Amino acid sequence: MLSYPAAIPLSTRSLNHLAALIRTRRQQRRSRWRRLDPGRQALLALAHLRNGDPLTRLAAGFEIGVTTAWRYVREAIDLLAATADDLATAMTRIRLLAYAILDGTLIPIDRVANQKPYYSGKHKRHGVNVQVIADAAGRLVWASAA
Missing domain, CATH: 1.10.10 (Arc Repressor Mutant, subunit A)
Structure with a gap:
């Protein structure tokens, strides 16, 4: 090895x-x-x-x-x-910021049998979608469950 x-x-x-x-x-x-x-x-x-x-x-x-x-x-x-903070706590924090960045991303996963709900036609692969809120410096404020 x-x-x-x-x-x-x-x-x-x-x-x-x-x-x-x-x-x-x-x-x-x-x-x-x-x-x-x-x-x-x-x-x-x-x-x-x-x-x-x-x-x-x-x-x-x-x-x-x-x-x-x-x-x-x-x-x-x-x-x-x-x-991690829950969404209510994160929203309280976000209100104090000048602006926040909301974005989503597809996190690739290995395909296991019968995972059709996890297939993304846009990306042509299996994955889970995660929504993310970040501050102006790019620091994570909140992320959704996958």
Whole structure:
């Protein structure tokens, strides 16, 4: 197996924030042992979310199974979603801004049998639609569920 260095255009603060959420969750659940420590799990999840690296490649790079990689990413997404503002709170924040940017994007997904509702004719691929509200600097204020 060959490995290569890669860069993720995110700050160390983002990595530390997610790692702290994962560490707290593990302490609450009294999890005794995990294959990756919270920092490595956060790096795995952020690499998948930011770069779109496939789970099979990440699993090989982190020396874990694909199912474990999927479970770690899913756990990180759930933790980040729990800390996010709801739409009412986001709208209160938006009212204080000079202007906000509303946009939508199609996030590609792997096609599984019978996923016709997830097919986008415009993009000619399967994916989920996410609506995003950002401030003038491009910082995320709110994102809809996929």
